[in-house]
């Protein structure tokens with residue numbers, strides 16, 4: 570399977586780049602959108618037609634993860650019917666926020682499905698398990714296994730550090746982690762620090778760690794230029810020999826070969 574970055578800023582878009590959105594393409598061509606942050610539709614159009622999406626999955630309802638869901642639905646609703654064969658877009662999300670979950674369904678356009686957070690959800694070629702993260706609103710991390718290839722991709726979604734994440738991420742071919750914070754802010758209520766992500770990668774023996782949900786601007790006192798490289802270096806220090814990369818828009822990885 571192939572993972573392509575559409576947006577990787579945390580919290581808000583910055584300088585023409587958007588917030589969390591990733592396209593996961595199965596070996597069979599299944600097109601799966603993971604979170605739908607701001608600019609997701611524009612960036613998706615540079616990769617595929619949004620109408621070719623097979624399904625969407627949402628980790629939680631913070632705006633930097635769902636900002637473009639409304640316009641994605643408009644795309645399916647209002648794209649001229651004589652130019653394509655209309656279909657209903659499945660959107661998987663948790664239903665622990667009823668009013669947000671209900672917005673996912675627009676008859677004839679999109680259908681919300683509540684994923685089974687205590688079992689395994691099969692979506693296209695993927696088997697997905699879930700773990701509730703440490704975050705101010707209900708949020709789930711995903712462990713996605715492509716059955717045909719055995720490749721494993723883990724996305725932390727937004728989370729502070731918690732021990733069960735170690736079992737959940739164990740042995741992944743690629744771990745995509747929320748690293749919004751620099752070292753020194755450990756045990757935060759919402760996000761991982763560089764140090765925590767690095768240690769997580771090392772403890773779990775993943776093949777590669779990719780940083781996402783990164784801070785658009787550095788904290789006070791740190792130069793603006795190269796601050797992300799500083800974040801990567803901090804992470805690498807704790808990740809040992811696990812390679813650490815920064816996500817950037819339209820960068821992609823062939824999972825299992827990376």
Ligand SMILES: [Zn+2]
Nearest residue numbers: 580631633727
């Ligand atoms: Zn976020």
Ligand SMILES: [Zn+2]
Nearest residue numbers: 629631704727
């Ligand atoms: Zn969030």
